[in-house]
Structure formats: structure tokens, C-alpha cells
Amino acid sequence: MDTPTYTVADLLTANADRTPDHTAVIDGPTRISYAELHDRARRCARLVARRVGPGDRIAILLPRGVDALAAYFGAHLAGAVPVFVHEQLRPRQVGHIMAHADARLVFTTTRHHHLLDAEALPGGAIVDVDTLRESPLPTAVPRIGRDVAGLIYTSGSTGTAKGVTVSHDNLLAGATIVRDYLHLNSRDRTLAVLPWSFDYGLNQVLATFAAGATVVTQRSLFGPDICRALAATEATGLAGVSSLWSALAGPLGQLPLPALRYITNSGGPLAPATIEQIRTAQRHLDIYLMYGLTEAFRSTYLDPAQVADRPTSIGRAIPNTEILVLDDGARPCPPGVTGELVHRGPTVALGYWNDPDTTATVFRPHPRPPVGVPAETVVYSGDYVRADADGYLY
Template identity: 80%
Template sequence: MYTVADILAASAARTPARTAVIDGHTRISYGELNERARRCASLLARRVDPGDRVAILLPRGVDALAVYFGAHLAGAVPVFVHDQLRPRQVAHIVAHAGARLVCTSTRHHKLLRDIDLPDAAIVNISTLRESPLLTAVPRIGRDLAGLIYTSGSTGTAKGVAVTHDNLLAGAGIVAVYLHLESRDCTMAILPWSFDYGLNQVLATFAAGGSVVIQRSTFGPDICRTLAAADVTGLAGVPSLWVALTGSGSPFRQSRLPALRYITNSGGPLAPATIDKIRTAQPHLDIYLMYGLTEAFRSTYLDPAQVADRPTSIGKAIPNTEVLVIDDDGRPCPPGAVGELVHRGPTVAFGYWHDPDATAAVFGPHPHQPAGFRDVGPAETVVYSGDYVKADTDGYLYYVGRRDELFKSRGIRVTTSEIEAEVRASGMVTEAVVAVTTGGPDPHLVAAVLLSGGATLGDLRAYCRDELAPHMQPHEIVARDTMPTTSTGKTDRSAVRAHLTTQIATQLTTAATVQP
């Protein structure tokens, strides 16, 4: 396979009658999905030129997949836009991508109110009456295959430019380490505008399996679909697992013998949550993963290691090298904290229309591999901005972002390190730490979701006894829920902004009442 379109075409040619998509009581075969994709391609080929961007503003489902693969067949560049965004966020992505067309539905027209496009550029996919495109527009693996926006929650979202080679490599690598086969049914609950959610579909289709559409994120609804469709794989972010393992969730009592694995990315899973998943479904393989949109997936932890290393992000995915380097570009020894650098076939082209940001993140290999030093320019790698450390066996542990670094009692630390220490208590399912500087030393406050019967008193005692002095929060606040981003991750920025405002108010009030 050379392009993303080949993923669908190959399965349609090999097993046309096999189910590609399950959406409630509806089942669509590979042959039927391929036919719909070719009808969409016929329409798009008449409206756009090869390389033009086509925005897809549709809910997860057959129509969205038909437009996605149809865009590839027409030589266009599809851009998924999450249908839960606000109009100004949709407008930013469509304008920034320079989309020539927006494929949508009548129900989503209200989200287009801020878009400056002629009516002819907005295509209602339900009115499609085209004949199938007979011949795909020729493309090669190094051609642009999509823009994946790193965030849909602000007006500064950056578009990561990915190639066909990037997407095919990611699909193939994940299919290998998840051991995907044609009998697999993968639940699609994550947005396809999210690289993690899109890869689920491409990896499953590359293996000839089925994708099960799940729109509701309500725990009982998810469990009903898992059982009814004999789902074998479920990918999620930490907030999903917290919801599924909460008190009263049917996931804790349901028998799900078909479900053989789950994957987590988008943030670390608290050990307490991992224990609840294992207790509820002891037969499951749990894959803990770390990735970044600029290179898709960097590491995963083998399920056999989860019990012994629940806080590790694992080792490099297949056909990928992960380096840990210091500020001078030298390899870090075990135990030393350094920046994670990703090398491999999933490294993206860069950021769309943003050469400065591209130059800051995508750069030459810090020490070109032997045999290539005298050939030409150094290979491009991704400098993640994430700090990690490796143990003596090579397993990696996330420490925090470069921009999270601060000094507490004279010691460099990150908020992510403190959050990991709080989660390690087993008393919380989520922790977010905010820092306010302005006094002689930073003021630390942690917002937490308590687990089980744990109390704030228990957690405060644990932090006082078990955490190093420079990591101890000055305040701990219990919350019932955490806000989430459009991709379901905990919105750490929003939580920290709220906590920082609270801290500043408290400190100002305290200073005002001083005699």
C-alpha cells in the first residue's frame, strides 16, 4: 500500500462482503464503503484540485469515512473538524487550513456561521448523487495526506501536516503491537480529528477488521455496545477510564469476554484506576502509551509490564528510535532527566503555514547515526519538549513539559512530577497541580478526584509523609469532576487557570488583612 486510499481499496478487493463499519443496527461492508467513497471522490474531483484541503464536519460514521477516503481518491487533503467545537473554533481551522470545500450535514450548518466561504463551497453530503470515480487521482506516499490540529479549544490551534507515509506507518505499527486481525472489532469513541482516534480506524482497516461507532460517552451505553457488538478493542483517554470505573458503572460488573485489550493515551493513568480496570476485567491486556501529534505515537508499555511498572510509558514503538538527550544534545544515562527526541517514519512534515514553530520542534538528528554522517543533511527528528528519564532496563518515565519546569526550595521540578507522586498514593484517579510564584517560594495547590473511600485528610497525610518537601502541595482541593478538552483529555490548562486565580485571590486577601 502506498496511500491511505489503498487501505480501504485493498480490503474491499480482498474481502468485499466483510463488515467494515457497525453503527447501531446498521452494518456496512468494505465493498459498500468503498463504493460510497468513490461516489464522494467523483464529486470532489470536479470541485477541487489535487492537494486542495477538504474540511469534514460530520459526526463519526459511514458518511465521514466515505468523504475521508473519497478525498484521498480525488487527490485532495482531508481535514477532520470535530463536530463538538464552537463556531469560532471551526472557522479558525477551516480558514487556517485554506479549505476549498466543507463537507457537512444540515444539522451542522449552524457551526459554519463564522466561516467566510461561498455557499457553493459547503457541500451537504446527504444530497450526494454521484457516479463512482473510476480511476483514483495518482498520489505517492510522500504527498500531503492530512492536517491534524493539535487543539480545537483555542484560536491558536496548529495544523500538523502528515503524509501518506506517516499515516500508513502509524497504522501498520499499531496493528503489529496490538496484534490486530480481521476478526477484531474496534470501538470508535474518540474524535477522528484526534490522531489517536483516526489511527484506530486506519489500523483496524489495515488488518481487515471492523470499526464499531460509539457516539455516546455515557458508561452504560458504552458497556451495552461493547457487549452487543462483541468489541475486542477499546481506546480511551484517562477521563474515559475514570468514568467507566466509577462507582455504579456497569463496566465493573459486566462480563465482556470478547474485549481482549484496551489502550490509553493523552495522559497517564493513575495506578488506582489501573487496579480498578484489572479487578473489573482481569483478562484484559492494558496498553499504556505515550505520543505526540507531531510524530503520532512514540512509546508503549507491554501489558506484561504494567503490574510492575504502572507509571512507565514503556519503550519505543516498532521501527522507531526514542532518544533522551541533555541540554547539550548528549545522550542521558539511566536515571538522568532529558528531552525525548523521536526518530522514525511517523515524523510529520511540520506545522502548516508556521515555519517558526516548525523550526522550533522539527530539527536535525542530534548525533547522526553512523554510516550517514558523510551522506548529506541530518535526518529530521521531533524534539518533543517533554522531559523523561529511563531506568536501567530502558523503560521510560514521563517527568513533564519543558515549560512546566520551576524551582521549589531550590530544586528543579515539574508539575507533572508532583501530579505523578500524588497519583501514586492510590487515593486519587486524577491530579492537577498549579503553581503561583510571587513569594519567596512557589505556592503549590493540587486539584484531585478522590478514589474510593479516600479522604482529603488521608491524602494530606500521605503527601506530608511520602513526598519530598519540595513536592508537597500547600493546598489540596477535592473536585467532583474535571473539565475536558474536545478530545476527552483533562483540560489541565483550564484547571490550572482556575486554581491560579484562586491562589492569587487568597494571597492578595491575606496580604491586605496583615496588620
């Protein structure tokens, strides 16, 4: 009988119970099973539970790998709220996130100490994972799906980075929806090149765990290195953004990659010429073109069968989600007419952390709720799209 999954921590616990010896992470030469990762996470959880309380924010300033995932799930097991911090940010940017989130603890290594303002942190707040020696936390701190599960900081490209507040329900809904339409199963191996501080990168990991599959970490972003890693690890899936695919389109044609069955793109459109180059290089690949925003994770995807005919489309709504195209009066736009993309569904975040004014601007009541449905919040994306006669969005 399957272990039920109600919170993010349950993704790890369920796999450790069901398939303890299955490989959870391949991190360079290191292979770690679900049972071993669960044990490491419980050791991190013991330290977290001794130093902070449920709901406190825990920063994770670590490279993608086993230690980062142990800290992430350890924070969840202790009832804390993990916040991934990109290790390539500048000290000022790291300081903003730490202060804004009011992080009480940070998991890191000595290599990243220069990014931290130790004087601004509580005493003993910096934890070097290399020196962590704890016994496992015996049981998880109770949480429920509606509780806060994390803060995901936007890039700050239009100003100061904002913390998007997500619940366990949000993260699990995004993980299971993406798992299902990518047809992930326990035999899959996902090569992880995207930062886990990025909602797209985090969702890739959680969707993989929702399938009981394996995450393969990859730190080099040099195209030939990625292709060699795909071949060496027999990875089955890879998520990227348009700049990565532009760099990979050529190298993808240099090696046979029979195990690689799909790639996904989000974070910006993929040029039709790049799509064609990838299709020529690896003709067996399924290519998923997607659109998402941090405030609601994934919104749309284009079925690979439609890519040849609709290479500039972002597809249609992901499962269990409604996408509205509204004019300035919140009226539905007919096909061919441009309007704002508005997202309704279980991945809609809780709002922006400690920013009620911006929250009220972006997260608003459904303007045209279905009859009989209780009031709910939708996300106004600020992005403008049009739908064709078949409902495909551009």
C-alpha cells in the same frame, strides 16, 4: 495476492478487493461492507474531483460514522487532503481551522451549518452528505507516499490550534506499527469513541483498516452506554484517555465482556489505582499504556506483561522508532536523569501547516545521526522523561 498499500486510499481499496463482503463499519443499526464503503467513497470522490484540485484541503464536519469515513476516503481517492473538524468545537474554532487550512470544500449536514461562516467559503463549498447524488469516480487520482495526506489540528490548549501536516507514509507507518503490536487481525472489532480529528482516534481507525478489521462507532460517552455497546457488538478493543478510563472503571465491572481483549491509554498518564480497578473488573484484558504526540503519532508503549510491575511507565519505543532522552546540550541522558523526549522514525510529520518558524523549533535535524545515515528530521516533544536501567521510560 494481496493488493499493495502505498497511500491511505489503498487501505480501503485493498480490503474492498480482498474481502469485499467483510464488514468495515458497524454504525448503530447500519452494517456496511468494505465494498459498499468503497462505493460510497468513490461517489464522494467524484464530487471532490469535479470541484477542487489535487492537494486542496477538504474539511469533514460530521459525526463519527459511515458518512465521515466515506468523505475521508473519497477525498483521498480524489487526491485531496482531508481535514477532520471536531463537531463540538465552537464556530470561532471551526472558522480558524477552515481559514488556516484554506479548505475549499466541507462535507457536513444541515445540523452543523450554524458552525460555518458560509460567507467566508467559496461558492458551493458546503456539501450536505444527506443530499449527495454522484456516480462513482472510476479511478483514483495518483498520489505517492510522501505527498501530504492530511492536516491534524492540535487542541490549541497552549494557544491557537496548529495544523500538523502528515504524509501518506506517516499515516500508514503509524497504522501498521500499532496494528502489529496490538496483534490486530480481521476478526477484531474496534469500538471508536475518540474524535477522528484527534490523531489517536484517527490512528485507531486506520490501524483497524490495516488489519482488514471492523470499526464500531459509538457516540455516547456515558460509561454504562459504552459498556453496553462493548457487550452488544462483541467489540475486541477500545482506545481511551485517562478521564474516560476513570469514568469506565466502575461500569466495566458490571458486565461480562469476554470478547474485549485489550484497551489502550494515551494522552496522559493512567493512575495506578484506576489500572488496578480495571484489572479487577476484567482480569483477562491486556492493558497498553502508551505515549504519543500529534507531531509523531505514537512514540512509546508498555507491553501489557509489564503493567503490574511498572504501572507508571510509558514503556519503550514503538517498533521502527528510536526515542532519545537528551539534555539541553542535545547529549544523551544516562539512566535516571531527566531529559527531553526526542522522537525519530517514519511517523515524524512534515511540520506545521504554513508555520515555518514553529516548524523549525520543533522539527529539527537529528543532533546525533547514526553513522552512514542520511540527514533526517526528528521531533522535539517538549516533554521530559527519564529512563530506568532497563530502558523503560517514565
